[in-house]
Amino acid sequence: xxxxxxxxxxxxIKNQIQILINGYTTVNDKGVLNALKTLTDEKIIHLFDxxxxxxxxxxxxxxxxxxxxxxxxxxxxLKQYVIPFKDITEHSIKKLFPxxxxxxxxxxxxxxxxxxxxxxxxxxxxxKKYIVAEQNDKLVGLHGSFKNVSKKGICxxxxxxxxxxxxxxxxxxxxxxxxxxxxxYICQDSQKCNQNIKSLxxxxxxxxxxxx
Numbered sequence: 001x002x003x004x005x006x007x008x009x010x011x012x013i014k015n016q017i018q019i020l021i022n023g024y025t026t027v028n029d030k031g032v033l034n035a036l037k038t039l040t041d042e043k044i045i046h047l048f049d050x051x052x053x054x055x056x057x058x059x060x061x062x063x064x065x066x067x068x069x070x071x072x073x074x075x076x077x078l079k080q081y082v083i084p085f086k087d088i089t090e091h092s093i094k095k096l097f098p099x100x101x102x103x104x105x106x107x108x109x110x111x112x113x114x115x116x117x118x119x120x121x122x123x124x125x126x127x128k129k130y131i132v133a134e135q136n137d138k139l140v141g142l143h144g145s146f147k148n149v150s151k152k153g154i155c156x157x158x159x160x161x162x163x164x165x166x167x168x169x170x171x172x173x174x175x176x177x178x179x180x181x182x183x184x185y186i187c188q189d190s191q192k193c194n195q196n197i198k199s200l201x202x203x204x205x206x207x208x209x210x211x212x
Contacts, residue, residue, distance in 0.1 A: 001054060001055070001081065003080070003081050003082055003083045003084070004048070004055060004081055004083065005078070005081050005082045005083065006082070006083055006117070006200070007082060007083070007085070007114065007115060007116060007117050007194070007197070008117050008197045008198055008199055008200050009047050009048075009198075010075075010078065010079070010082050010114075011195065011196070011197055011198045012044075012047060012198040012199070013044050013047070013059075013062075013075075013078070014071075014075055015198060016040050016043055016044055016062075017040070017062060017065055017071045017074070017075070018071070019036075019040065020036060020037065020040045020062070020065060020066075021065065021066065021067065021068060021071060023036045024066045024067075037063040038063075040062060040063065041059070041062060041063055044059055044062065045059065058078065058081065061074055062074065079114060082114045084113035084114050085113040085114075085116050085117070085118075085119065085134075086113075086134060086139060087113070088108065088119070088132065088139065089108070090105045090108065092139070093105050093119075093132060093141070096132060096139060096140070096141030097130065097141050097143055100130075100143065102126075103123075103130075104123050104125070105121075106119075106121045115194060115195070116191075116194045117133070117194055117197045117200060117203060118131055118132060118133035118134075118157075118190070118194065118203060119131070119132040119133075119190070120132070120190030120193065120194075121190060122146060122188070122190075127145055127146060127147065128143055128144065128145055128146055129143065129144060129145075129146035129165070129167055129186075130142070130143045131143070131190075133203060133207055135204070135207055140207065140211075142169060142207065142210055142211070143169070144167050144168045144169035144170065144183075144210075145167075145168045145170075146165050146166070146167050146168075147165055147166050147168075148163070148164075148165045148188055149164050149165060149166060149185070150163075151163075151164065152164065153185055154185075155185065155186050155187045155193055155196070156184040156185055156186050156202065156206050157186050157187065157193055157197065157202055157203050157206050158187060158193045158194070158196035158197045158198075158202065158203075159196070159202055160187070160192070160193065160196030162187045162188070162189065162192055162193065162196070163187070163188045163189065164185045164186065164187065164188060165185070165186065165187075165188045166183055166184075166185055167183060167184055167185075167186050167210075168181055168182070168183035169181070169182050169183070169210050182209065182210050184206060184209070184210065186206070
């Protein structure tokens with residue numbers, strides 16, 4: 001079967017399974033637990049449009065999960081159906097940032113493309129952050145200054161409560177010689193950010209907002 005689950009959907013499923021496990025550790029009422037199982041199943045199925053019968057069957061074991069060990073086995077099997085992030089090379093990344101002459105690209109063979117919704121890395125030498133994401137089936141690149149703020153807060157991209165930094169992009173204004181700055185608080189650690197993403201909506205809003 002071809003992969004059909006996005007990374008953010010996989011994270012959402014993982015989160016719903018954890019909620020189900022928490023229910024079994026805190027609730028004894030069978031009626032409440034049955035309702036929780038039904039709700040978990042419905043939420044996960046509603047992530048997808050037009051599931052085939054074969055794809056639907058893959059999620060059937062979820063309602064039988066009660067413990068962490070069961071969840072880990074199921075999720076490890078489910079991962080084979082996750083769509084990987086686009087295959088990218090150092091050359092293709094550098095083409096997205098033509099003005100960054102000394103761009104330091106991360107080691108791509110160390111990145112699990114099945115666990116990211118976007119590729120992000122910090123260049124501590126230049127205090128910049130680089131982001132590569134998909135938009136309309138094409139790769140787009142964003143880069144800007146990045147300053148850690150030494151506190152936790154809500155990330156604009158993943159909506160998780162993490163250590164943040166201020167990401168600021170500068171672009172030409174409508175009048176010659178003018179510039180516009182746009183900024184948002186986002187996770188310092190892009191890997192943690194990706195693990196928190198359960199929907200692509202906020203990532204898309206962030207990209208559109210920064211590009212204007």
